[in-house]
Every structure is written in C-alpha cells, then in structure tokens.
Amino acid sequence: MAATLWIGTRKGAFTVRPDARRRSWKLSGPQFLGHIIHHIVQDPREPRVLMMAAKTGHLGPTVYRSSDRGRTWQEAGQPPAFRKAADGEPARAVQKVFWLTPGHASERGSWYAGSSPAGLFRSEDCGERWEPVAGFNDHPMRSKWVGFGTPDGELLHSVRIDSRDPKHLYLAISAGGVFESTDGGADWTPLNEGCAADFLPDPNAQFGHDPHCLAMHPRAPDRLYQQNHCGIYRLDRPARRWVRIGQAMPKNIGDVGFPIVLHPTDPDTAWVIPMDGQTVWPRTSIGGKPAVYRTNDGGRRWRRFDDGLPKSQAWLTVLRQAMCTDDRLPQLGLYFGTTGGEVWASVNSGEIWRCIARHLPEIYSVTHAI
Amino acid sequence: MSCTVHIPSPLRSYTAGALKVPADGTTLEEVLASLEGRFTGIRFRLVDEQSRIRPHIRFYVNAREAQELSAPVGTSDTVHVICALTGG
Secondary structure (H helix, E strand, C coil), rough: CCCCCEEEEHHHHHHHEEECCCCEEEEEEEEECCCCEEEEEECCCCCCCCEEEEECCCCCCCCECCEEEEEEHHHHHHHECCCCCCCCCCCCCEEEEEEECCCCCCCCCCEEEEEEECCCEECCCCCCCCEHHHHHCHHHHHHHHCCCCCCCEEEEEEEEECCCCCEEEEEECCCEEEEEECCCCCCCEECCCCCCCCCEEEECCCCCCCCCCCEECCCCCEEEEEEEEEEEEEEECCCCCCCCCHCCCCCCCCCEEEEECCCCCCCCCCCCCCCCCCCCCCCCCCCHCEEEEEECCCCCCCEEEEEEECCCCCCCCCCCEEEEECCCCCCEEEECCCCCCCCCCCCCCEEEEEEEEECCCCCCEEEEEC | CCCEEECCHHHHCCCCCCCEECCCCCCCHHHHHHHHHHCCHHHHEEECCCCCCCHHHHHHCCEEEECCCCCCCCCCCEEEEECCCCCC
C-alpha cells in the first residue's frame, strides 16, 4: 500500500501520495471542502481506520471516522462533549476537537481526543461515541492548570500513551503545562520541573507552562521531548526535571518553535523547525530563511538543514501538528506543511527539501498513513 | 401535524440534500429532538452540550427569532435555521 500524507487545513482535507521512489507526488482532494480540519490520524492497530477532527465556522465540532483508508467517512454518533454543568458550575462546551491519539495497542478501538477549551475525551468503540475523561476534565485543579489559554483558546494536545502500560498517559496544554497520569486518566499531576515559563511571575511554577508539542519515543517510552514556548527540552523518566537541550542551538536561531518529531527507531534523533519568538512573536522562519534542525545525540548538538528550502524572504510558519516522519528506512521521509499552504518533503532524513504541494489553504496538520 | 424546518446548506449533508423537512414538537427543543431522531448528529452542530444555541446559529419561528430552546412552535409553523457566516 502506497504511503499517504493527510493534510488537514482550514478549508478541508487533502492527500499527497508519492510514487514508489517518492520522486513525484500527486495532490488529491479536497474532501470536506470548507470544513476546518485540525487533525487526521491513522490507527496503527487497524490501518484502514482514520479519524478526523472537524468543524465549520458556524456549526459545532465533530469527529469523522473512516474504515476504508479515507474513501468514505461517517460522523461520530456522540462527538466529544463536556458533561452537563451542575448549577453554579462553569458551563463548558467543546469549541473544537484539536487533537486525536489512537489508544494503546492492547485496547483496540480506543482513542483519545483533546479539545479547546482544554478537555480530554475517550472513545472505546473506534470513535462512534466519545465520553469525557472525568479524571482530567473534573479534576479539582483543572481550572488553575488551564487558566492561561492562548489567543486561539486553551488547547489540549499531545496525548501520549506508554507502549508498556495503557494506564500511563501524558498530555500537554497550551498554556497549562505537561501532565502525567499513571492510572488511566483517573488522576493527573503536573510534570513541568525544569521548564522555563518566562511569561509567568513565578519562575518555579509547577504549571502554567506552554508546551507547544510533546513527543514520546515509540520504542523508548521513557524518552520524552518537548518543543515549548520557552525552549526545547528532553526528559528521561523516571526523572522529573526537564533538561533544556535547546541551549545547544545557535544563539542567533534560538530554540522556539511549534513541532518536534522523532526518528521512528532512534530515540536520540529529533527534528525541529525554529521560529521567531522575539518581541511580538511573529512565529515565522528566522530572518525569512527557513531551516530544519536535527539532533542525532539527544539534543547535545544540532545541525542545520536548509538545502532546497528558500534562501530568503520566506516567512513560513509550521504549526505543531504539521510535521511528521514516515518510517521508510534508511531513506526516512520527513514532511511539513505551512500556514501558507505549502507542503515540503525530504526523503533523506531532512537533509534536502522540495516543495511537493502549494496553494493549499492554511495547513493545520500533516500526518503519514500507510 | 408537524412544522416545517428550512435547512441551510451547511446542514444538508444530514438531510440528504433536502432544503426543508417536517418535524414534530411544540417547542424548539422538541423540534430539534425530532430532527435528531431522523438525522443523527444534527442537533449537536446547532446546540452545545449545555443546551445553548451555538454562537453563529440563529433560529426563527416564522418571522420571530427564537432565542431559547423553550420557544413555542405551533402546528404549521415554519422554523428557519440560520448559519451566520463569519470570517474569511
């Protein structure tokens, strides 16, 4: 089965498919033209299954499921929604489903969804019915954890599941921080020690941080990486203190960005796309010169790759879900999409890049499916 | 007896393209429940989990805007669902 890139955009879903050598690429779509598509994710346990987080400008949010690799889609019978508020409680309503994560390999049909406002939801029937995860959504500390938000509202994302234990979960909230559960989501604790939060009055705050993207290595689940609003970090559990590996980035580049993606087999290899986080946070390529940075030693050193990318006057923004790898070793594929509607690909671990699609709507997510 | 609900284009994927459909009920809430019974999922696109009409949705019963789901709907009334487009 040929690989497929699924592109979620502000105006619909698209696919880009390569030939066998990944030399030419064919853009198809749109599907759901006009819908706001935040995330499209394949189920690794059941590769025919895809899940899509969608809404439109005026209608409420929902989730669509496909069981035929995206040829046809069915809407969830019960989309993610908060429980009915009791008298005197804040009456929360899901504004958008922002993130989708397939459940543990041992729990077929299970999925997690993250929303804005920050909420965690779980489906046990392959996305037909979604239930709120009360352990997080009703946690007595929730209102304090998520009190900061972003200009786009609170965002719950990066739900990660320990491949050794379905009850060991991580999630991230912008802004709020990284949180861990060891009991299947019944209780959660902040996991932000060592992370900077220079926008908070307390430099040692336990929560309130802004993790832009949290990644867990699939084969080494004790190895976590984080691209944060305030730097790039690594954490090797059971330690609880994040190490700012972004300090090794060139000083004139810094270590701010949205996505961080990991090599599928090597826990020491990761890629980031630095962006401008100075002054009013333009969030664009630094100096108008896009580049991807790669570490092969867990963040001790970083190397710049910009071959094939524009050399000047290219003010790209790459959002947190808009970068991914495939696992076609040794010629690993790496892909990212921009808010300007371009999709860029590298078939040699990020060393040389080419644009494989352009003129798309604002890209929110780029994911790889087989 | 039933009222008639005019379906805007963003919701016609639920009604197999129908521009207007009959629905039962004496209140807007009951009319939406009637629609949900036939077109699963349509209510949640219009009304959130706290039973609030979504910000860019408006309901009119005949020529009157219905701002609450308890608004009465009479036999042979016409209910318009308006999607207020915003943004680019």
